[in-house]
Amino acid sequence: MATPRSLDVVVPVYNEAPCIDKFYHSLLAELEGLQIPFRVLYVNDGSQDETQALLIGLAQADERVVVLELSRNFGHQAAITCGLDAASADWVLTMDGDGEHPPEKIPEMVALATQGFDLVLVQRQEAQSISWFKRATSDGFYRILGQITSTPILSGVGDFRLMSHAVVEAMRAMPEYHRFLRGMVAWVGFRTAILPYTPAARMGGTSKYSFKKMTRLAIDAVYSFSLAPIFAVMAAGMVFLLAAVAAGVVGLAQLNHAPTWNPLLVFLLLLCTGVLLVALGGIGIYIGLIFQQVKERPVYLLRSVSNQKS
Numbered sequence: 001m002a003t004p005r006s007l008d009v010v011v012p013v014y015n016e017a018p019c020i021d022k023f024y025h026s027l028l029a030e031l032e033g034l035q036i037p038f039r040v041l042y043v044n045d046g047s048q049d050e051t052q053a054l055l056i057g058l059a060q061a062d063e064r065v066v067v068l069e070l071s072r073n074f075g076h077q078a079a080i081t082c083g084l085d086a087a088s089a090d091w092v093l094t095m096d097g098d099g100e101h102p103p104e105k106i107p108e109m110v111a112l113a114t115q116g117f118d119l120v121l122v123q124r125q126e127a128q129s130i131s132w133f134k135r136a137t138s139d140g141f142y143r144i145l146g147q148i149t150s151t152p153i154l155s156g157v158g159d160f161r162l163m164s165h166a167v168v169e170a171m172r173a174m175p176e177y178h179r180f181l182r183g184m185v186a187w188v189g190f191r192t193a194i195l196p197y198t199p200a201a202r203m204g205g206t207s208k209y210s211f212k213k214m215t216r217l218a219i220d221a222v223y224s225f226s227l228a229p230i231f232a233v234m235a236a237g238m239v240f241l242l243a244a245v246a247a248g249v250v251g252l253a254q255l256n257h258a259p260t261w262n263p264l265l266v267f268l269l270l271l272c273t274g275v276l277l278v279a280l281g282g283i284g285i286y287i288g289l290i291f292q293q294v295k296e297r298p299v300y301l302l303r304s305v306s307n308q309k310s
Contacts, residue, residue, distance in 0.1 A: 004091040004113055007031070007038040010083030011097040012076055017050040019098050024058055024065075030103040034110060041066045042097070043083045046073030059306040067306040077179040078300040080159060084168055086308065093162045100199045101160040108195055109162040118164040118190035124156035125196045152186055154194070161185065177293045229286075233279040240272050 009027065013020070024040075031038045042055050044067060055067045068082055080094050091113060095101040101122070109120045159181060163171070170188040171181075 004036060004089075004110060006089040006091070007034070007036055007110070008083075008087040008089035008092045009038065009040045010043065010080060010087060010092060010094045011040060012043045012045055012079035012083065012094075013047065013051055013055070013097040014045040014073060014076075014079070015047045015049045015051060016097050017047075017054055020051060020054040020058070023097050023099055023103075026099070027103045027106075028062075030106045034107065036110075037089075039064050039066055039089065041068060041083045041086055043079040044069045045076070045079040046070050056306060063307055066308050067304075068302060068308070069304045069306075071301040071303040074300045076159070077181050080181055081179060082300045082302070084171055087168060089165075091162060091164055092168050095160045096158075099201065101158075102197065102199075105160075105195065105197050106162075112193040112195065113162055113164070115193070116191065117193040119167050119185065119192045120162040120195060121154070121157050121185075121192060122160040122195050122197050123154060124158065125198055154186075157182060157194075160197075164190070166190065175293075177297065177299060178289055179299065229282040233275070233282060236275045236279070240275065 009031065011023075011027075016023075027040065031040070042058075042065065044052050044055060052067070052069055055065075059065045059067045066086070068086055070079065070082065074082075083094065084092060091110075093106065093109065095103075105122060109122065112120045163185075167185070167188060167190050170190075171184060174184055174188075176184070
């Protein structure tokens with residue numbers, strides 16, 4: 001397969017002013033070495049620091065830099081989606097703009113693309129600064145997700161990936177409002193290569209992925225790609241039916257005796273009530289997601305665009 005004719009690099013940023021300049025120059029050094037036409041599509045996800053001003057400065061100095069400013073903070077997945085919608089190149093690469101996704105891996109990714117792969121995923125092998133808690137919860141989550149869904153989603157594979165135009169078009173055809181791009185990329189298939197990497201240290205600032213945001217992303221992942229919560233509730237219901245039968249048998253056996261199983265009855269009532277409330281909550285999440293989907297609100301809104309050619 002021939003070398004990609006053009007490349008768009010999508011970089012979502014949120015309050016990354018300390019990283020902008022250093023990351024841009026490290027990225028530029030790798031892209032210019034490829035000797036193919038490229039653009040860098042920065043998506044400013046509602047930053048409140050100097051990020052937008054710095055990006056505008058880059059766009060004014062380099063016509064290959066496009067700045068897409070969202071009207072507010074829509075989230076990392078929405079920002080990447082905006083970049084994919086704006087991309088028009090033969091190949092599209094998505095990566096974070098804080099330096100943890102090393103630009104030095106890009107030539108290797110392009111080399112794999114020339115071998116006929118439609119999708120090149122970069123898999124984290126070792127995290128230099130990640131906490132043991134984050135590592136354990138992330139690995140545990142992907143193990144569980146792999147068991148409850150038919151879509152194989154690899155642990156350690158984030159949003160650092162290279163996609164052919166065919167893959168990007170497939171992603172655009174998926175209308176999810178609550179987007180879990182790692183699962184969506186795995187679902188579309190295509191011929192895929194896996195490239196291991198070690199995350200680099202951040203070039204500045206702090207991580208914007210809080211525990212709350214990670215939890216929300218995990219919920220989107222589970223409810224977008226699995227019906228396991230509903231099946232779990234059904235299984236709990238079967239257990240309670242068996243428990244009811246057992247309690248009935250015990251009750252009949254003690255008709256002529258002082259009841260000694262009241263604590264068991266209270267336990268079953270409380271447990272049953274708890275499971276019912278959890279079941280209603282789980283089903284309610286599915287209904288809520290459907291409600292938000294059918295409203296057909298856009299995933300993101302643009303406030304301004306710089307250097308984008310029609």
